[in-house]
Amino acid sequence: MKRIGAALLMALSLGSCAKPDHRTHLYLQRFFGECGAEYGGSTDVAKAEGECGIITALVNRFNAENPDIHIDVNVVAWPGYPQLTAQVAARDPPDLVTMHEGVISDYALKGLLEPVDGYLKMGGVNEGDFTDAARAGVTINGHAYGLPWDTHGGLFHVNTALFAKAGLMRGGKPVLPTTADELISQARQFEQRTGKPYLIQSNVGDTAYAARNLYTYMMAQGAVLFPDAHHIKLNTPIGVQVATFFKRLNTERLGTLNMDTPAAIAAFINGEGGIYPTGTWMIGSFQQEATTPGRPLYKSYAVFPYPRLWGEHVEYVSGHSWVVPTRKRTPQQRAAIARFFRFMAAHNFDWTRTGHIPAFKSVLADPRFASLPHRADIAPLAEIGRPVPSTIQRQNAIEGIVGEEAVAAFTGQKSIERALSEAERRVDDLLAEID
Amino acid sequence: MATRPGQARLTPLSWAALSLAALIMVAPLLWTLLLSLKHNADLVGHSGAALHPPYTLENYGAIFGNSLTLRWLLNSTIVALGQTAGVLILASLAGYAFARLDFPLRRTLFVIVLLGLAVPSQAVILVQHQLFAWLHLHNSYPGLILPGLVAPFGVFFMTTYMRGIPAELDEAAMLDGASRWTIFWKIIVPLTLPAQSTLAVFTFLGAWNDYWWPLISATKSNMYTLTVGLAAAQMNYAQTSGLGYLMAQAVFASVPIFIVYIVFQKQIVRAMAGAAVR
Numbered sequence: 123m124k125r126i127g128a129a130l131l132m133a134l135s136l137g138s139c140a141k142p143d144h145r146t147h148l149y150l151q152r153f154f155g156e157c158g159a160e161y162g163g164s165t166d167v168a169k170a171e172g173e174c175g176i177i178t179a180l181v182n183r184f185n186a187e188n189p190d191i192h193i194d195v196n197v198v199a200w201p202g203y204p205q206l207t208a209q210v211a212a213r214d215p216p217d218l219v220t221m222h223e224g225v226i227s228d229y230a231l232k233g234l235l236e237p238v239d240g241y242l243k244m245g246g247v248n249e250g251d252f253t254d255a256a257r258a259g260v261t262i263n264g265h266a267y268g269l270p271w272d273t274h275g276g277l278f279h280v281n282t283a284l285f286a287k288a289g290l291m292r293g294g295k296p297v298l299p300t301t302a303d304e305l306i307s308q309a310r311q312f313e314q315r316t317g318k319p320y321l322i323q324s325n326v327g328d329t330a331y332a333a334r335n336l337y338t339y340m341m342a343q344g345a346v347l348f349p350d351a352h353h354i355k356l357n358t359p360i361g362v363q364v365a366t367f368f369k370r371l372n373t374e375r376l377g378t379l380n381m382d383t384p385a386a387i388a389a390f391i392n393g394e395g396g397i398y399p400t401g402t403w404m405i406g407s408f409q410q411e412a413t414t415p416g417r418p419l420y421k422s423y424a425v426f427p428y429p430r431l432w433g434e435h436v437e438y439v440s441g442h443s444w445v446v447p448t449r450k451r452t453p454q455q456r457a458a459i460a461r462f463f464r465f466m467a468a469h470n471f472d473w474t475r476t477g478h479i480p481a482f483k484s485v486l487a488d489p490r491f492a493s494l495p496h497r498a499d500i501a502p503l504a505e506i507g508r509p510v511p512s513t514i515q516r517q518n519a520i521e522g523i524v525g526e527e528a529v530a531a532f533t534g535q536k537s538i539e540r541a542l543s544e545a546e547r548r549v550d551d552l553l554a555e556i557d
Numbered sequence: 558m559a560t561r562p563g564q565a566r567l568t569p570l571s572w573a574a575l576s577l578a579a580l581i582m583v584a585p586l587l588w589t590l591l592l593s594l595k596h597n598a599d600l601v602g603h604s605g606a607a608l609h610p611p612y613t614l615e616n617y618g619a620i621f622g623n624s625l626t627l628r629w630l631l632n633s634t635i636v637a638l639g640q641t642a643g644v645l646i647l648a649s650l651a652g653y654a655f656a657r658l659d660f661p662l663r664r665t666l667f668v669i670v671l672l673g674l675a676v677p678s679q680a681v682i683l684v685q686h687q688l689f690a691w692l693h694l695h696n697s698y699p700g701l702i703l704p705g706l707v708a709p710f711g712v713f714f715m716t717t718y719m720r721g722i723p724a725e726l727d728e729a730a731m732l733d734g735a736s737r738w739t740i741f742w743k744i745i746v747p748l749t750l751p752a753q754s755t756l757a758v759f760t761f762l763g764a765w766n767d768y769w770w771p772l773i774s775a776t777k778s779n780m781y782t783l784t785v786g787l788a789a790a791q792m793n794y795a796q797t798s799g800l801g802y803l804m805a806q807a808v809f810a811s812v813p814i815f816i817v818y819i820v821f822q823k824q825i826v827r828a829m830a831g832a833a834v835r
Contacts, residue, residue, distance in 0.1 A: 158622065159620075162623075173792065198789050199785060204773055212690035214776075387601065391601060407797075407798055
C-alpha cells in the first residue's frame with residue numbers, strides 16, 4: 123500500500139513538473155473529416171491529397187513554422203453548425219472556424235462573428251486580390267467577415283467518349299449548348315446515338331442539385347431572387363421558363379430521374395450517361411478514374427462550368443471561408459490569427475488541388491494552377507460565380523426548401539406554378555421568423 | 558432431434574420462413590461487413606465489388622490510426638456505464654419509495670414522473686444546454702452523464718416491478734428488526750435483479766447510441782463520444798468516396814453493442830416479450 127502511495131505521489135510530482143507552455147494557443151474548429159492516421163504528422167503539403175489531407179498538413183505546417191503559436195484543432199461532424207451554435211450559446215466559441223459563405227450571414231448579422239478587415243490588414247492579406255465571387259461571399263455591409271478560402275459550384279462533368287460517339291466533339295473538346303433549345307436537340311442526338319441519357323441527375327435526396335439549376339438559370343436572366351431580406355421571388359415568368367425546361371428534359375427522358383448522389387456518381391463513373399452536373403469537389407475522383415487504364419472514364423473526361431443557356435453567363439456559387447467568432451482575445455491571439463490568415467492566403471494554391479476554385483486572383487493567374495488538370499477550363503467560375511446576396515440569412519435552409527420544390531416541379535410531382543409558389547411561401551415563412 | 562420441454566417443434570414451413578426472415582435480418586449486417594473490408598476506391602463505381610476479393614483491413618487501420626478513437630471509445634464506455642449505474646440506483650430508490658412508502662403527494666409526484674415520459678428531449682434541449690453552460694459542465698463527463706439520469710421510464714419500470722413483490726416479505730423482515738434500508742438492500746434489490754438487468758441493458762444501449770446531446774455538449778474532440786467522433790472523422794461525400802471506411806466505422810461502433818447483446822441476450826429477449834414486468 124505504501125509503495126502504491128509513493129508511486130502515486132511520484133507520478134503527481136512528475137506531472138506538476140511539466141514544462142510551462144508559453145505559446146499562444148488558437149482553437150481551430152473545422153469540418154473536412156479526420157485523417158490523422160495518414161497525415162497526422164505530415165507537414166509536406168505538396169504531398170497531401172484530398173480536402174482532409176491538405177488541410178491537416180497545412181495546419182501542421184503552420185504549427186511547425188510558428189513555434190510561438192499552437193493551433194489546437196477540433197474536427198467536427200459536417201457541417202458543424204449545431205456545435206458552433208452550442209459553443210456560442212455557452213460563450214465558449216473557437217477562435218477560427220471553417221464556414222460556408224452562405225452561412226456567414228446567420229452569425230455575422232447577430233454580431234456573433236468579428237469583421238476580419240483588421241486581421242487581414244495586420245496579416246498583410248490584400249483584399250483587392252479576392253476574386254469577385256470570393257469577395258461577394260464574405261462581404262456584408264462593406265466588411266469582410268471571413269478569409270475566403272475557395273469558390274465552389276456546379277460543373278458539367280463530361281464523358282468525352284460518349285460525346286464522341288454522339289458526334290458532339292469538335293477539335294478534341296465537347297460541344298456544349300449555347301441555348302436551351304440547343305441543349306434539348308443535342309440531348310436528343312446524344313440519346314439516339316448512344317442509347318444513354320444525356321444528363322445524369324441526382325434528383326433524389328440532393329436538394330442542392332435542383333436549387334443550383336434553378337438559381338443559376340434564373341440569375342442568368344437577370345432575375346432578382348431576393349427582392350429584400352425577407353422574401354424570395356421564384357414564381358415569375360423566368361422561374362416558370364427554367365422549371366419548364368428541366369421538366370421537358372425529364373419528360374423526354376433525356377436525363378436520369380430516380381438517382382441519389384451515390385447512384386449518380388457511380389453511373390457517371392461507369393459511363394452510363396453524357397454529363398453529370400455536380401460540384402467542383404468531384405474533379406479529383408473523376409480525374410482518378412480518367413487516368414486509370416481499363417476504367418470506363420479512362421482518357422474520356424472533361425469538365426466545364428454550367429453553359430450559358432439564356433442571358434448572361436453567370437452561375438450560382440458558394441465557397442468555404444475562415445471566420446472568427448466574437449469573443450475576448452489577447453493581443454497575442456489577435457496577432458496569431460492575422461498570421462494564420464497570411465499563411466492560409468499564401469497557401470491557397472495548395473487548397474485548389476481539391477478541385478475548388480481559388481479565392482485569390484493571383485492564384486487564378488498562377489501557372490501552377492493552370493497546369494493542374496482541367497483547371498484552365500473551370501477557372502471562369504471565379505468570374506461568373508454569383509452567391510446569394512450576403513444579407514440573406516438561413517441560406518442553407520432556403521436552398522433545401524427551394525431544392526425540394528424545384529425537384530417536385532422538374533419531375534412533375536407538382537405543377538410548376540404550385541411548386542414555385544409553395545417554395546416562395548415556405549421560404550417567406552422561414553424568413554419572417556428572423557428579427 | 559429431441560424437443561426440449563416447453564419448446565415447440567417447428568414444421569418445415571415454419572423453419573423455412575424463420576430462416577428466410579433471419580437471412581433478411583442478417584443480410585444488411587453481412588453487407589456492411591463486406592463493404593468495410595474493401596478499398597474505398599473499389600466501391601466508388603460499383604458497390605457490388607464487395608462480393609469478391611481482394612479484401613483489406615486498411616479501413617480498420619485508419620480508424621485505429623486516429624489517435625483519438627480509443628479516447629472516444631473510453632468516453633462512450635464511461636458515459637454509458639455512468640448513466641447505467643446512475644439510472645439503476647435512482648430508479649430503484651425511487652421505485653421502492655413509490656411502491657412501498659407512504660408519504661405526502663406520493664400519487665401526484667408519481668404522475669409528475671410519468672408526465673416526463675411525454676416530454677421529448679428536443680423540447681428541453683435549449684434550456685438544458687443553457688443550464689449546463691451556467692454550471693460549466695459542457696465538455697465534461699458529468700455534463701454527458703447527468704442528463705441521462707433523468708429516467709422516468711426507469712422509475713415507472715422499477716415501481717411497477719416492486720409493486721409485484723409481496724408486501725409480506727417486508728413485514729416479516731420488519732418483525733425481525735430489519736431497517737428500511739436493510740429491507741431494500743437485502744430483500745428487494747435481489748428480487749428485482751431481472752428488472753435491473755433489463756433496465757441496465759436498455760439504458761446502456763440508449764447512452765451508447767446517443768448522438769444529439771453529446772454532439773452539442775461535447776464540442777472538444779477529446780471529449781467526443783464514439784458516435785460523435787466517428788461522425789466527425791467522416792469526410793464530405795463519405796457515402797460515395799469513403800464507403801468502405803464508413804462501413805468500417807459502423808462495424809467498429811457496433812461491436813460493443815453486439816457484445817452487450819450476446820452477454821445479456823436472455824434479459825433482452827425477456828424484456829422484449831414483456832416478461833420482465835410481472
